[in-house]
Amino acid sequence: EVQLVESGGGLVQPGSSLKLSCVASGFTFSSYNMHWIRQAPKKGLEWIALIYYDSSNKYYADSVKGRFTISRDNSKNTLYLEMNSLRSEDTAMYYCAKSAYRGYADYFDYWGQGVMVTVSS
Amino acid sequence: DIQMTQSPASLSASLGETVSIECLASEGISNSLAWYQQKPGKSPQLLIYGASSLQDGVPSRFSGSGSGTQYSLKISGMQPEDEGVYYCQQGYKYPTFGSGTKLEIK
Numbered sequence: 310e311v312q313l314v315e316s317g318g319g320l321v322q323p324g325s326s327l328k329l330s331c332v333a334s335g336f337t338f339s340s341y342n343m344h345w346i347r348q349a350p351k352k353g354l355e356w357i358a359l360i361y362y363d364s365s366n367k368y369y370a371d372s373v374k375g376r377f378t379i380s381r382d383n384s385k386n387t388l389y390l391e392m393n394s395l396r397s398e399d400t401a402m403y404y405c406a407k408s409a410y411r412g413y414a415d416y417f418d419y420w421g422q423g424v425m426v427t428v429s430s
Numbered sequence: 431d432i433q434m435t436q437s438p439a440s441l442s443a444s445l446g447e448t449v450s451i452e453c454l455a456s457e458g459i460s461n462s463l464a465w466y467q468q469k470p471g472k473s474p475q476l477l478i479y480g481a482s483s484l485q486d487g488v489p490s491r492f493s494g495s496g497s498g499t500q501y502s503l504k505i506s507g508m509q510p511e512d513e514g515v516y517y518c519q520q521g522y523k524y525p526t527f528g529s530g531t532k533l534e535i536k
Contacts, residue, residue, distance in 0.1 A: 344525075354466075354474065354517055356525040368524065371431075404473055412480050414462030414521030420473035 311335040313405050313421035320427045325395055331388040331405030331421055339363075339383035342408035344417060345390045347401040355401075358390065359408075359415075373399075395428045402426075432456050432520050436528030442536040443508040451531045453518035455499045462522035465494055465503045468530075469514040478503065479521075510535060 317329040345358040358379040378391040402423040409418035433456040461481040466474035478494035518528040
């Protein structure tokens with residue numbers, strides 16, 4: 310059974326940093342691209358970052374580019390999201406998601422339960 | 431970025447009724463379209479990918495269609511467990527989602 314378990318969220322002040330983790334199990338983690346997606350309270354879904362299976366490529370949404378860094382440790386089956394210079398608009402539930410790349414298009418076939426990040430003074 | 435315009439924003443349906451949700455892409459996405467269902471307090475679940483392919487384990491009352499820039503999700507025979515918010519997502523370029531459709535039982 311595929312499982313994705315996020316951790317590391319919490320309440321932080323504007324301008325501070327936080328690092329999220331996502332531990333994967335039930336599939337060959339090192340063979341799949343992985344994503345971070347977030348959802349502000351009562352809002353829709355926003356893709357924010359992608360990392361290739363071998364960390365060779367990383368892509369970011371404009372809203373987080375230059376502030377957030379996605380990384381992974383395939384030996385630990387773990388995905389990370391390092392978030393710096395946090396703003397109130399970064400307040401959201403953060404999900405890690407497994408890539409389901411089919412027919413030259415990327416979808417998300419498994420999601421974690423999410424971890425809440427609240428940025429407030 | 432490719433913008434995804436989803437409609438309606440909300441919808442109520444009777445049990446057994448057939449419902450449709452639409453998604454319009456700002457440019458052609460070559461059937462690179464997925465639909466997700468999100469229930470309150472839960473993470474989204476993939477229902478349809480490639481515009482019309484049913485994800486494993488998803489009931490056959492869910493179906494997807496469309497091409498070019500226009501896509502739709504149909505639920506043939508609304509069930510109580512189908513309540514939730516539905517999102518479309520394009521996978522043609524950097525992923526973007528529609529704004530969601532809240533589906534409730536009438």
